[in-house]
Amino acid sequence: MHRFSAKVSSMKVSIIGGGGLVGSCAGFALQLGKIVREIVMIDVNPEAADGHALDILHGASLVADQSIHAGTMADCANSDVIVVTAGLRRKPDESRLDLINRNVALFRGILGDIKKAGPKSDAILFVVSNPVDVLTYLAIRELGLPPKQVIGLGTVLDTTRLRSLLAQQLSVPPTQVDVTIYGEHGDSMVPIWSLGQIGGLPVDKYPGVTPQLITEIEKRARNSGAEMLKKKGGAGFAVGVSIADVIHSIALDQRRVMPVSSLQNGAYGLRDVAISVPTIVGRKGVLGVVEVDLWPKEKIALQSSGRVLRETIEKVL
Ligand SMILES: NC(=O)c1ccc[n+]([C@@H]2O[C@H](COP(=O)([O-])OP(=O)(O)OC[C@H]3O[C@@H](n4cnc5c(N)ncnc54)[C@H](O)[C@@H]3O)[C@@H](O)[C@H]2O)c1
Numbered sequence: 001m002h003r004f005s006a007k008v009s010s011m012k013v014s015i016i017g018g019g020g021l022v023g024s025c026a027g028f029a030l031q032l033g034k035i036v037r038e039i040v041m042i043d044v045n046p047e048a049a050d051g052h053a054l055d056i057l058h059g060a061s062l063v064a065d066q067s068i069h070a071g072t073m074a075d076c077a078n079s080d081v082i083v084v085t086a087g088l089r090r091k092p093d094e095s096r097l098d099l100i101n102r103n104v105a106l107f108r109g110i111l112g113d114i115k116k117a118g119p120k121s122d123a124i125l126f127v128v129s130n131p132v133d134v135l136t137y138l139a140i141r142e143l144g145l146p147p148k149q150v151i152g153l154g155t156v157l158d159t160t161r162l163r164s165l166l167a168q169q170l171s172v173p174p175t176q177v178d179v180t181i182y183g184e185h186g187d188s189m190v191p192i193w194s195l196g197q198i199g200g201l202p203v204d205k206y207p208g209v210t211p212q213l214i215t216e217i218e219k220r221a222r223n224s225g226a227e228m229l230k231k232k233g234g235a236g237f238a239v240g241v242s243i244a245d246v247i248h249s250i251a252l253d254q255r256r257v258m259p260v261s262s263l264q265n266g267a268y269g270l271r272d273v274a275i276s277v278p279t280i281v282g283r284k285g286v287l288g289v290v291e292v293d294l295w296p297k298e299k300i301a302l303q304s305s306g307r308v309l310r311e312t313i314e315k316v317l
Pocket of ligand 1: 044048110154
């Protein structure tokens with residue numbers, strides 16, 4: 001435990017885009033997590049970054065002893081984790097991949113600024129901006145950090161949406177639902193029902209689970225991003241806790257298996273693409289991926305998801 005607390009107390013997290021909805025929710029979730037030492041909010045709109053940083057700081061006396069403040073790109077130089085949530089939001093009915101042309105130039109500029117600041121050799125770049133898998137691949141190509149230190153949020157948010165909605169439908173505790181989505185953070189995402197469990201029991205045999213329910217929940221999870229855009233202008237709280245969950249696995253070197261996006265080298269037949277597969281996440285970033293047997297239709301869907309991303313990469317990068 002002592003070993004961990006030394007690491008925890010030194011963890012500095014900078015959030016580029018901290019003045020926006022996703023970045024501010026991530027900052028708040030990191031405060032409530034009480035694990036990282038320093039939270040820095042950075043934004044081209046400094047007022048917004050300072051406003052969110054101050055709002056979070058105002059609650060510090062009730063939560064934890066952390067340093068919370070607005071900053072500049074220079075803060076990237078000594079940050080342990082650099083989170084990028086800066087970006088343009090999806091318009092209603094716009095697919096995440098359609099966003100790419102608007103977001104690549106913006107993201108390239110941010111990568112240039114991070115390079116200029118000179119990140120630590122063991123820094124982790126954590127990409128959240130959409131289309132997250134494509135931008136993660138771009139960062140791996142262009143930032144100059146080892147690929148293992150570049151992680152995308154991938155299907156972490158999609159997974160918690162699926163689990164939480166299924167739990168609500170079945171009246172079971174959400175933390176006991178263990179079904180994970182892999183593949184693209186986008187239309188071709190692949191829920192892996194073959195490995196799903198509720199309270200350690202096979203999900204397809206759990207009382208109340210029917211093929212119709214599975215189809216319905218899958219559809220709701222897939223449409224959640226669009227639903228959030230329509231109802232409240234974009235996802236905030238759930239993506240915030242998703243970001244914090246990954247950062248905590250890094251900060252505590254927990255080596256948890258998570259559906260984050262990272263560069264693939266052949267597992268599940270995926271290569272030269274950043275996409276979500278079962279990935280071990282620790283202080284050094286991606287420590288490995290775990291390959292297990294899936295239903296053939298799931299493996300085929302995962303490979304086709306990889307092809308969707310590869311085609312986009314070839315078109316736009
Ligand atoms: N990966 C996921 O699961 C996931 C989920 C939700 C949203 N997102 C993505 O996160 C991104 C942000 O969404 P949001 O709702 O917070 O949008 P937002 O408009 O509320 O916030 C974006 C922020 O980025 C800032 N910004 C723009 N250019 C910048 C730059 N060059 N440097 C620093 N800051 C800059 C803006 O000023 C703004 O404050 C979008 O790309 C969105 O699609 C990803």
